Amino acid sequence: MDNRTEQLADGVWRVEVGFYVNTFAVANDGRGDADGLTIVDTGLAHHGSRLVRSIRLLGLDPRATTEVLLTHWHRDHAGSAAKLARSSARPRVAAGRADLAVVRGQARARDTLTAGGTGARLAARIGLPAPAEPVPDAVPLDDGQRLATSGIEVVSTPGHTPGHCAFLLPDRGVLLAGDAVFNVWRLARGSRLACADVAARDATIHALAGRDFDVLALAHGPAVTHAAKDRLARLAGA
Numbered sequence: 001m002d003n004r005t006e007q008l009a010d011g012v013w014r015v016e017v018g019f020y021v022n023t024f025a026v027a028n029d030g031r032g033d034a035d036g037l038t039i040v041d042t043g044l045a046h047h048g049s050r051l052v053r054s055i056r057l058l059g060l061d062p063r064a065t066t067e068v069l070l071t072h073w074h075r076d077h078a079g080s081a082a083k084l085a086r087s088s089a090r091p092r093v094a095a096g097r098a099d100l101a102v103v104r105g106q107a108r109a110r111d112t113l114t115a116g117g118t119g120a121r122l123a124a125r126i127g128l129p130a131p132a133e134p135v136p137d138a139v140p141l142d143d144g145q146r147l148a149t150s151g152i153e154v155v156s157t158p159g160h161t162p163g164h165c166a167f168l169l170p171d172r173g174v175l176l177a178g179d180a181v182f183n184v185w186r187l188a189r190g191s192r193l194a195c196a197d198v199a200a201r202d203a204t205i206h207a208l209a210g211r212d213f214d215v216l217a218l219a220h221g222p223a224v225t226h227a228a229k230d231r232l233a234r235l236a237g238a
């Protein structure tokens with residue numbers, strides 16, 4: 001097996017497609033690809049091939065991908081979404097409603113950065129962060145929505161971006177939380193510089209700490225597999 005791939009629970013794998021960049025593969029039936037696969041985040045534009053190869057190394061057929069869920073529009077998450085959407089699997093690409101216009105290429109990225117983050121506004125002024133290749137037919141996700149294919153529950157987690165979403169797999173005890181928190185040096189709030197709304201970011205961490213999960217997996221850094229809920233609650237209270 002590719003040593004950059006790690007199983008987090010039944011039918012849930014973390015696929016590290018680049019340096020400190022994670023994507024996730026979810027078996028819709030909790031085991032294999034018979035009922036299709038859901039991919040959460042896609043890495044940068046050049047990470048798509050590694051993601052597909054890693055799925056194959058898991059013994060799964062990437063052509064079985066039914067859905068690509070994006071935690072948010074940033075290019076290290078949505079970077080390969082357009083390419084996957086064009087693949088023979090023709091998966092449905094979905095993102096949080098408030099990020100959708102950027103994912104579809106209908107709005108400029110900077111329009112989502114005006115909610116309160118000074119650093120984010122500054123970054124927008126100099127043209128960063130640039131959006132990924134657009135996915136014109138991406139569909140919206142809303143808080144509390146339960147995806148019929150995988151049983152994933154959409155948890156709206158605004159802050160890092162306005163439409164940021166986390167994905168909860170209640171029966172597998174896994175919370176895929178994107179950039180709601182980071183685990184690069186240690187479990188920590190994201191930098192204010194990369195955050196559209198700092199108050200919303202903090203409220204989101206507090207709300208996530210109230211959910212039930214055993215494994216907390218982020219887009220950047222290793223998954224938290226030990227005392228994950230306690231550690232997130234400590235961070236929320238800090």
Ligand SMILES: [Zn+2]
Pocket residue numbers: 072074160179
């Ligand atoms: Zn991000």
